[in-house]
Amino acid sequence: MFPPNAQPPDGVSDDSARCVEDTLTIRRCAACNKLFAPLTPACSACASEDLEWVPSSGAGSIVSWHNFGRSWRAARGENYSWVTPRTFRRGGGTAVDNAYGDPERAARQLGNNKAVAKAHYIDETAPDNREVLERWARGERPKT
Ligand SMILES: [Zn+2]
Incomplete structure:
Protein backbone atom coordinates (compact mmCIF):
# COMPACT_ATOMS: atom_id res chain seq x y z
CA MET A 1 0.00 0.00 0.00
CA PHE A 2 1.11 3.54 -0.62
CA PRO A 3 0.73 6.29 1.98
CA PRO A 4 -2.46 8.34 1.90
CA ASN A 5 -2.53 10.92 -0.91
CA ALA A 6 0.54 9.35 -2.56
CA GLN A 7 0.52 7.95 -6.05
CA PRO A 8 2.35 4.75 -6.94
CA PRO A 9 5.34 5.19 -9.27
CA ASP A 10 4.70 4.82 -12.99
CA GLY A 11 4.28 1.23 -13.98
CA VAL A 12 3.49 0.10 -10.43
CA SER A 13 -0.01 -0.56 -9.20
CA ASP A 14 -1.14 -0.22 -5.62
CA ASP A 15 -1.82 -3.95 -5.36
CA SER A 16 0.66 -4.72 -2.59
CA ALA A 17 -1.10 -7.97 -1.88
CA ARG A 18 -4.00 -9.88 -3.38
CA CYS A 19 -6.54 -12.23 -2.02
CA VAL A 20 -6.98 -15.12 -4.44
CA GLU A 21 -9.61 -17.67 -3.50
CA ASP A 22 -9.33 -16.84 0.22
CA THR A 23 -5.50 -16.94 0.13
CA LEU A 24 -3.51 -13.77 0.73
CA THR A 25 -0.75 -13.57 -1.87
CA ILE A 26 2.30 -11.36 -2.17
CA ARG A 27 4.89 -10.74 -4.92
CA ARG A 28 8.17 -12.67 -4.79
CA CYS A 29 11.25 -12.55 -7.01
CA ALA A 30 11.49 -15.90 -8.78
CA ALA A 31 15.29 -15.53 -9.01
CA CYS A 32 16.19 -14.76 -5.38
CA ASN A 33 12.94 -15.25 -3.42
CA LYS A 34 12.85 -11.69 -2.02
CA LEU A 35 9.30 -10.61 -1.11
CA PHE A 36 7.89 -7.23 -2.09
CA ALA A 37 5.14 -5.07 -0.57
CA PRO A 38 4.66 -2.44 -1.86
CA LEU A 39 5.14 -3.62 -5.38
CA THR A 40 8.08 -2.85 -7.58
CA PRO A 41 8.53 -3.47 -11.31
CA ALA A 42 11.83 -5.30 -10.66
CA CYS A 43 13.67 -6.96 -7.80
CA SER A 44 15.76 -4.43 -5.87
CA ALA A 45 18.16 -7.22 -4.83
CA CYS A 46 18.98 -8.86 -8.15
CA ALA A 47 17.22 -6.65 -10.79
CA SER A 48 15.16 -9.59 -12.08
CA GLU A 49 11.81 -8.64 -13.53
CA ASP A 50 10.51 -12.17 -12.98
CA LEU A 51 8.14 -11.50 -10.07
CA GLU A 52 5.48 -14.01 -9.15
CA TRP A 53 2.48 -14.08 -6.85
CA VAL A 54 2.92 -16.54 -3.97
CA PRO A 55 0.80 -17.28 -0.90
CA SER A 56 1.75 -15.13 2.08
CA SER A 57 2.71 -16.95 5.28
CA GLY A 58 0.72 -14.38 7.25
CA ALA A 59 3.73 -13.95 9.54
CA GLY A 60 4.21 -10.30 8.65
CA SER A 61 2.37 -7.38 10.16
CA ILE A 62 0.72 -4.24 8.90
CA VAL A 63 2.22 -0.95 10.06
CA SER A 64 0.44 2.32 9.43
CA TRP A 65 2.50 5.00 7.70
CA ARG A 70 6.70 8.51 14.35
CA SER A 71 9.22 5.71 14.95
CA TRP A 72 11.40 6.89 12.06
CA ARG A 73 11.55 10.49 13.37
CA ALA A 74 12.46 9.26 16.86
CA ALA A 75 15.21 7.01 15.48
CA ARG A 76 16.71 9.82 13.33
CA GLY A 77 16.88 12.37 16.12
CA GLU A 78 18.27 15.84 15.42
CA ASN A 79 21.52 14.72 13.77
CA TYR A 80 19.83 12.71 11.05
CA SER A 81 16.60 14.64 10.63
CA TRP A 82 17.58 15.24 6.98
CA VAL A 83 17.39 11.48 6.31
CA THR A 84 14.04 10.86 4.69
CA PRO A 85 12.87 8.28 2.18
CA ARG A 86 13.19 11.02 -0.46
CA THR A 87 16.78 11.95 0.46
CA PHE A 88 17.67 8.25 0.45
CA ARG A 89 16.07 7.75 -2.96
CA ARG A 90 17.69 10.90 -4.40
CA GLY A 91 21.08 10.02 -2.96
CA GLY A 92 20.91 6.41 -4.08
CA GLY A 93 19.60 7.24 -7.55
CA THR A 94 22.24 9.91 -8.04
CA ALA A 95 25.03 7.66 -6.74
CA VAL A 96 24.11 4.81 -9.10
CA ASP A 97 23.74 7.18 -12.05
CA ASN A 98 27.09 8.87 -11.31
CA ALA A 99 28.88 5.57 -10.78
CA TYR A 100 27.67 3.93 -13.99
CA GLY A 101 26.55 6.88 -16.12
CA ASP A 102 23.35 4.94 -16.64
CA PRO A 103 20.04 6.51 -15.57
CA GLU A 104 18.22 3.35 -16.65
CA ARG A 105 20.23 1.37 -14.10
CA ALA A 106 19.44 3.95 -11.40
CA ALA A 107 15.77 3.81 -12.37
CA ARG A 108 15.71 0.05 -11.95
CA GLN A 109 17.34 0.37 -8.53
CA LEU A 110 14.63 2.84 -7.53
CA GLY A 111 11.80 0.82 -9.04
CA ASN A 112 10.88 3.62 -11.45
CA ASN A 113 11.13 4.16 -15.15
CA LYS A 114 13.96 6.34 -16.43
CA ALA A 115 11.79 9.43 -16.96
CA VAL A 116 10.51 9.36 -13.36
CA ALA A 117 13.97 8.66 -11.95
CA LYS A 118 15.51 11.55 -13.91
CA ALA A 119 12.67 13.96 -13.07
CA HIS A 120 12.50 13.23 -9.35
CA TYR A 121 15.50 11.30 -8.03
CA ILE A 122 18.66 11.73 -10.09
CA ASP A 123 20.40 15.00 -9.29
CA GLU A 124 21.95 16.15 -12.53
CA THR A 125 22.94 19.59 -11.33
CA ALA A 126 26.57 18.59 -10.78
CA PRO A 127 28.41 15.36 -11.48
CA ASP A 128 30.29 13.72 -8.63
CA ASN A 129 33.82 14.98 -9.14
CA ARG A 130 35.02 14.46 -5.58
CA GLU A 131 37.68 11.90 -6.48
CA VAL A 132 39.25 14.13 -9.16
CA LEU A 133 39.07 17.22 -6.96
CA GLU A 134 40.63 15.42 -4.00
CA ARG A 135 43.52 14.24 -6.21
CA TRP A 136 43.88 17.78 -7.57
CA ALA A 137 43.95 19.20 -4.02
CA ARG A 138 46.77 16.74 -3.17
CA GLY A 139 48.74 18.04 -6.14
CA GLU A 140 48.23 14.95 -8.28
CA ARG A 141 47.77 15.87 -11.89
CA PRO A 142 46.34 13.70 -14.64
CA LYS A 143 48.95 12.10 -16.85
CA THR A 144 48.98 13.60 -20.33
ZN1 LIG B 1 15.65 -10.96 -6.94
Whole structure:
Protein backbone atom coordinates (compact mmCIF):
# COMPACT_ATOMS: atom_id res chain seq x y z
CA MET A 1 0.00 0.00 0.00
CA PHE A 2 1.11 3.54 -0.62
CA PRO A 3 0.73 6.29 1.98
CA PRO A 4 -2.46 8.34 1.90
CA ASN A 5 -2.53 10.92 -0.91
CA ALA A 6 0.54 9.35 -2.56
CA GLN A 7 0.52 7.95 -6.05
CA PRO A 8 2.35 4.75 -6.94
CA PRO A 9 5.34 5.19 -9.27
CA ASP A 10 4.70 4.82 -12.99
CA GLY A 11 4.28 1.23 -13.98
CA VAL A 12 3.49 0.10 -10.43
CA SER A 13 -0.01 -0.56 -9.20
CA ASP A 14 -1.14 -0.22 -5.62
CA ASP A 15 -1.82 -3.95 -5.36
CA SER A 16 0.66 -4.72 -2.59
CA ALA A 17 -1.10 -7.97 -1.88
CA ARG A 18 -4.00 -9.88 -3.38
CA CYS A 19 -6.54 -12.23 -2.02
CA VAL A 20 -6.98 -15.12 -4.44
CA GLU A 21 -9.61 -17.67 -3.50
CA ASP A 22 -9.33 -16.84 0.22
CA THR A 23 -5.50 -16.94 0.13
CA LEU A 24 -3.51 -13.77 0.73
CA THR A 25 -0.75 -13.57 -1.87
CA ILE A 26 2.30 -11.36 -2.17
CA ARG A 27 4.89 -10.74 -4.92
CA ARG A 28 8.17 -12.67 -4.79
CA CYS A 29 11.25 -12.55 -7.01
CA ALA A 30 11.49 -15.90 -8.78
CA ALA A 31 15.29 -15.53 -9.01
CA CYS A 32 16.19 -14.76 -5.38
CA ASN A 33 12.94 -15.25 -3.42
CA LYS A 34 12.85 -11.69 -2.02
CA LEU A 35 9.30 -10.61 -1.11
CA PHE A 36 7.89 -7.23 -2.09
CA ALA A 37 5.14 -5.07 -0.57
CA PRO A 38 4.66 -2.44 -1.86
CA LEU A 39 5.14 -3.62 -5.38
CA THR A 40 8.08 -2.85 -7.58
CA PRO A 41 8.53 -3.47 -11.31
CA ALA A 42 11.83 -5.30 -10.66
CA CYS A 43 13.67 -6.96 -7.80
CA SER A 44 15.76 -4.43 -5.87
CA ALA A 45 18.16 -7.22 -4.83
CA CYS A 46 18.98 -8.86 -8.15
CA ALA A 47 17.22 -6.65 -10.79
CA SER A 48 15.16 -9.59 -12.08
CA GLU A 49 11.81 -8.64 -13.53
CA ASP A 50 10.51 -12.17 -12.98
CA LEU A 51 8.14 -11.50 -10.07
CA GLU A 52 5.48 -14.01 -9.15
CA TRP A 53 2.48 -14.08 -6.85
CA VAL A 54 2.92 -16.54 -3.97
CA PRO A 55 0.80 -17.28 -0.90
CA SER A 56 1.75 -15.13 2.08
CA SER A 57 2.71 -16.95 5.28
CA GLY A 58 0.72 -14.38 7.25
CA ALA A 59 3.73 -13.95 9.54
CA GLY A 60 4.21 -10.30 8.65
CA SER A 61 2.37 -7.38 10.16
CA ILE A 62 0.72 -4.24 8.90
CA VAL A 63 2.22 -0.95 10.06
CA SER A 64 0.44 2.32 9.43
CA TRP A 65 2.50 5.00 7.70
CA HIS A 66 1.76 7.36 10.61
CA ASN A 67 3.19 4.94 13.19
CA PHE A 68 6.18 4.23 10.98
CA GLY A 69 6.79 7.98 10.58
CA ARG A 70 6.70 8.51 14.35
CA SER A 71 9.22 5.71 14.95
CA TRP A 72 11.40 6.89 12.06
CA ARG A 73 11.55 10.49 13.37
CA ALA A 74 12.46 9.26 16.86
CA ALA A 75 15.21 7.01 15.48
CA ARG A 76 16.71 9.82 13.33
CA GLY A 77 16.88 12.37 16.12
CA GLU A 78 18.27 15.84 15.42
CA ASN A 79 21.52 14.72 13.77
CA TYR A 80 19.83 12.71 11.05
CA SER A 81 16.60 14.64 10.63
CA TRP A 82 17.58 15.24 6.98
CA VAL A 83 17.39 11.48 6.31
CA THR A 84 14.04 10.86 4.69
CA PRO A 85 12.87 8.28 2.18
CA ARG A 86 13.19 11.02 -0.46
CA THR A 87 16.78 11.95 0.46
CA PHE A 88 17.67 8.25 0.45
CA ARG A 89 16.07 7.75 -2.96
CA ARG A 90 17.69 10.90 -4.40
CA GLY A 91 21.08 10.02 -2.96
CA GLY A 92 20.91 6.41 -4.08
CA GLY A 93 19.60 7.24 -7.55
CA THR A 94 22.24 9.91 -8.04
CA ALA A 95 25.03 7.66 -6.74
CA VAL A 96 24.11 4.81 -9.10
CA ASP A 97 23.74 7.18 -12.05
CA ASN A 98 27.09 8.87 -11.31
CA ALA A 99 28.88 5.57 -10.78
CA TYR A 100 27.67 3.93 -13.99
CA GLY A 101 26.55 6.88 -16.12
CA ASP A 102 23.35 4.94 -16.64
CA PRO A 103 20.04 6.51 -15.57
CA GLU A 104 18.22 3.35 -16.65
CA ARG A 105 20.23 1.37 -14.10
CA ALA A 106 19.44 3.95 -11.40
CA ALA A 107 15.77 3.81 -12.37
CA ARG A 108 15.71 0.05 -11.95
CA GLN A 109 17.34 0.37 -8.53
CA LEU A 110 14.63 2.84 -7.53
CA GLY A 111 11.80 0.82 -9.04
CA ASN A 112 10.88 3.62 -11.45
CA ASN A 113 11.13 4.16 -15.15
CA LYS A 114 13.96 6.34 -16.43
CA ALA A 115 11.79 9.43 -16.96
CA VAL A 116 10.51 9.36 -13.36
CA ALA A 117 13.97 8.66 -11.95
CA LYS A 118 15.51 11.55 -13.91
CA ALA A 119 12.67 13.96 -13.07
CA HIS A 120 12.50 13.23 -9.35
CA TYR A 121 15.50 11.30 -8.03
CA ILE A 122 18.66 11.73 -10.09
CA ASP A 123 20.40 15.00 -9.29
CA GLU A 124 21.95 16.15 -12.53
CA THR A 125 22.94 19.59 -11.33
CA ALA A 126 26.57 18.59 -10.78
CA PRO A 127 28.41 15.36 -11.48
CA ASP A 128 30.29 13.72 -8.63
CA ASN A 129 33.82 14.98 -9.14
CA ARG A 130 35.02 14.46 -5.58
CA GLU A 131 37.68 11.90 -6.48
CA VAL A 132 39.25 14.13 -9.16
CA LEU A 133 39.07 17.22 -6.96
CA GLU A 134 40.63 15.42 -4.00
CA ARG A 135 43.52 14.24 -6.21
CA TRP A 136 43.88 17.78 -7.57
CA ALA A 137 43.95 19.20 -4.02
CA ARG A 138 46.77 16.74 -3.17
CA GLY A 139 48.74 18.04 -6.14
CA GLU A 140 48.23 14.95 -8.28
CA ARG A 141 47.77 15.87 -11.89
CA PRO A 142 46.34 13.70 -14.64
CA LYS A 143 48.95 12.10 -16.85
CA THR A 144 48.98 13.60 -20.33
ZN1 LIG B 1 15.65 -10.96 -6.94
